[in-house]
Amino acid sequence: MDDVSWSDEELKASIEAYVEMQRNERTGQLIVKKQYYKKLVEMFGRSERVFESLMQNISYVLSLMGRGWMSGLKPARDIGPLVAARIEQLLEQISGQKAVPVAAFEIAVREAAEQKDLPKPSGNPRPKRRRISVAQLERDPNVKAWVLQQAAGTCESCEKPAPFQGADGSPYLELHYVQGLADGGADAVSNAVALCPNCHREIHYGANAQAVEAWLYDTVQRLERD
Numbered sequence: 001m002d003d004v005s006w007s008d009e010e011l012k013a014s015i016e017a018y019v020e021m022q023r024n025e026r027t028g029q030l031i032v033k034k035q036y037y038k039k040l041v042e043m044f045g046r047s048e049r050v051f052e053s054l055m056q057n058i059s060y061v062l063s064l065m066g067r068g069w070m071s072g073l074k075p076a077r078d079i080g081p082l083v084a085a086r087i088e089q090l091l092e093q094i095s096g097q098k099a100v101p102v103a104a105f106e107i108a109v110r111e112a113a114e115q116k117d118l119p120k121p122s123g124n125p126r127p128k129r130r131r132i133s134v135a136q137l138e139r140d141p142n143v144k145a146w147v148l149q150q151a152a153g154t155c156e157s158c159e160k161p162a163p164f165q166g167a168d169g170s171p172y173l174e175l176h177y178v179q180g181l182a183d184g185g186a187d188a189v190s191n192a193v194a195l196c197p198n199c200h201r202e203i204h205y206g207a208n209a210q211a212v213e214a215w216l217y218d219t220v221q222r223l224e225r226d
């Protein structure tokens with residue numbers, strides 16, 4: 001909703017509420033979204049509906065980042081790149097993460113792709129260099145090694161063989177943390193699966209990501225919800 005201009009305080013409080021609701025949803029606690037919106041209305045005015053659509057915008061930014069979003073808050077695309085970038089930044093601050101920003105770029109792509117007569121871009125032979133700092137969570141190589149051994153060359157989602165061999169000759173599969181490390185997930189075999197690149201992309205960016213995730217929890221015995 002680009003016609004709503006959000007202050008940093010409003011965005012921060014809303015994102016904190018979102019993250020808390022999401023955490024409670026994950027741990028199976030009952031959450032009443034309305035109560036969160038009420039609290040935000042008490043703090044800032046506006047209406048509950050406006051905060052609800054902001055929550056859906058937060059889902060949209062999370063989906064662009066390849067992160068999980070709350071099932072009851074379907075991603076809503078009606079935000080511009082600038083607000084999205086601020087939301088992304090605040091989300092990272094709150095989770096203590098810092099990844100390469102993607103939201104503003106992806107929204108600009110989607111906006112352009114919807115233009116009927118998008119002129120052929122001339123591009124840029126020398127893209128400008130930009131320095132950014134990222135924060136990465138340390139991971140145990142044995143977790144990945146063990147999960148890959150268990151998968152034995154077969155994707156644990158679609159149960160098909162790895163689609164190709166890596167340059168080292170081993171079947172190519174990727175490690176996925178069912179609850180993302182950025183969302184507080186553990187670097188543990190009870191939270192990791194080996195996926196083919198297709199399934200891995202789908203579980204991060206696909207419309208059916210939540211169904212795939214539920215299927216994995218049902219099917220892969222070593223997975224534990226926390």
Ligand SMILES: [Zn+2]
Nearest residue numbers: 155158196199
């Ligand atoms: Zn697969």
Ligand SMILES: [Zn+2]
Nearest residue numbers: 175176177200
């Ligand atoms: Zn992943």
